[in-house]
Amino acid sequence: MKMVVSDEAALKAMFQHKGASGKLPCMLCRNVVLRRYAPDDMAAPLVLHTCTDESRFLQHDLPSLLNLVRHLEARSTVLNKGQMSELETALGFNRAPLGVLSSETVLDHMDPTKALLYDWMHCYVVGGLFQLEVNLLMGVLAEAKVKMSDLDTFFQQFQWPKSLESKGAGAKKVFEHKKKAKDDEWKSSASEALSAFPVLRAWLDDFRKRPGISEKVQGSIRSCLALCRDLLLLCSTDNGARYANDLRMAIVRHLNLFQQAHGLHRFIPKAHLVLHLATMLERHGQLVSCFVHERRHKELKRFANELDNFQAGAEKHIMREMILCHIDDMSNMDVINEVGLIDAKPATADVIAHVRATLGLGGARPMQVSGKAYFRPNRAAHTGDVVVVAEPESIAEVAYHVAFDNYLLTCVLFYEEVMTENCFRVRRDRVGFIRTRDIKAACIFSEKDGICRVAPQMFEAD
Ligand SMILES: [Zn+2]
Structure with missing residues (x-):
């Protein structure tokens, strides 16, 4: 298991890490102390959680994490309940003899100190x-x-x-x-x-x-x-x-x-x-976040809520149901990896005439047209959207997308640059075709008195 991405509550449930209710709020850092718990005479190598210098964090590796688990286990035989709870707060972990960190089988397959990815x-x-x-x-x-x-x-x-x-x-x-x-x-x-x-x-x-x-x-x-x-x-x-x-x-x-x-x-x-x-x-290699997990909650609950008796095997059963659902969803989905039309239809005579006249094409060729297209995996540009175009470098409004032969083109209305930063004059008379793959981003914008103002965002460099 290479990656564990979760919110803090799940880290607590999986690893019995106490999170912000312990003195060491980060599961990975051995020396980062919550400011409200820090003694006045705190000395290096301890640092406050407000420290922003990553090089000062002493991080766990698997052996040090296991030492901590063994230490909690050993102390549990000699400390009373109150003392034990104090030790758990001080170390940031609860003792969990049946937990993930006590399981050799699990740890053979996963090093939490390497697998953890905090959810941005x-x-x-x-x-x-x-x-x-x-x-x-x-x-x-x-x-x-x-x-x-x-x-x-x-x-x-x-x-x-x-x-x-x-x-x-x-x-x-x-x-x-x-x-x-x-x-x-x-x-x-x-x-x-x-x-x-x-x-x-x-x-x-x-x-x-x-x-x-x-x-x-x-x-x-x-x-x-x-x-x-x-x-x-x-x-x-x-x-x-x-x-x-x-x-x-x-x-x-x-x-x-x-x-x-x-x-x-x-x-x-x-x-x-x-x-x-x-x-x-x-x-x-990539930041993975919990957006998808959160969207799928309801799917999981659909099965889990029907179960009132969690016997051994119940979780495995739910996972099977989830995987079946997922396979079913995927089988009904058009996966478009790069660029492509969405809901394409055969082009009308008007569109065919427009494309031919503008691009100077002769002869009959089958054309597909749509008001929607992907320009990057999962990013769509619709008719009426204002987009950033790489070639020619410009801001333009999408009219429609058309596919024929091996081409996928977007008919756009090029806006005109004005002196004010991030502002463009709306023009309806500068019509042209661009390659759909040259769309870099779809903008958030406002339009007033013929001026389009774009709220700037960074987009992917090539
Ligand atoms: Zn940390």
């Missing part, structure tokens, strides 16, 4: 660093008398790519004013957080240039803007490991800016966990 989704966008950051920022902005309705109005102007429409609809409303209790936290779902961030970033980028913004507000904004949402997404793609160094630097930079803006007392244990992500990415 839970660390950042499920009650994680993103939500914390936005809550702190909103507090600072409220103090500075900034109205949240300003932010909401800005969000209302934006459109998300059609393939993200349901997530975009949620993202659009994240700052909608609701009457809340005073201590009520600002919340968002994980996918709303990811979809909303580029627009929040665009708003903050405008806002910080206004005159008279205090250093305190500027500090909060710098920290928020440093959240590495785009890099995390890039690291989650094939060959994500090529961004490992960028990610390492971006995470450290963000956490340092966070500490400057909000102080060490706001530094949550998850903020330590993300300091491992770059090294884990190098080891595994």
Whole structure:
């Protein structure tokens, strides 16, 4: 077993690691102590969990982890219950004689110190660093008398790519004013957080240039803007490991800016966990997150909820049901690895005439057409979407996609560059064809008075 990706609750269930309720909040680090438990006279090699220097972490290997397990076992024969519980809190693990870490069979197949991949989704966008950051920022902005309705109005102007429409609809409303209790936290779902961030970033980028913004507000904004949402997404793609160094630097930079803006007392244990992500990415080649696991929860529960008696073999039985479902799902799916039309239909005479006239093609050839196409695995561009094009380098609106012979082309309306950064003049008269594979990204954008403003995002380099 090469990789274990999970949230903290699952680490607790699998390895009996105490997480943030122990003194050592990270399962991998032997010397990283939660700040609230740290003695005043704490000395090296111990470091606080607020330390952002990865080189100072002393990490477990399998033998050291097994020593810890044996130590807990040996002490359990001489300590009373209270003393034992204290020792477990101090070491960050519970004694579990029947647990995974006590099983030679399991450990023959898995080294947890190498297999672990912290889930960036839970660390950042499920009650994680993103939500914390936005809550702190909103507090600072409220103090500075900034109205949240300003932010909401800005969000209302934006459109998300059609393939993200349901997530975009949620993202659009994240700052909608609701009457809340005073201590009520600002919340968002994980996918709303990811979809909303580029627009929040665009708003903050405008806002910080206004005159008279205090250093305190500027500090909060710098920290928020440093959240590495785009890099995390890039690291989650094939060959994500090529961004490992960028990610390492971006995470450290963000956490340092966070500490400057909000102080060490706001530094949550998850903020330590993300300091491992770059090294884990190098080891595994790609960041895997729990988005898919969370989506499949309901599938699992469909079977598990029917069982009221968990006898030996029940888990195996559920796994079989899950695998059968999965095979069935996959067998009904068109897997498109690179580019391709979605829901293609034979082209109408109008389209055929348009393609022929524009490209100067003669003769009859079968053509397929669609308003939707994949331009990368799982990324779709629809009619009306505004896209970043690599060749010719431009921003354009998608009209339709067409496939004939060995070609897959997209008919686009090229927008015109204007002097303002990230803004383009909407043009309907500059029609052309591009290779669909030259679409780099579908944009989040707003359109007003004939000017399209794109909320910038990083996209994959070739
Ligand atoms: Zn650690």
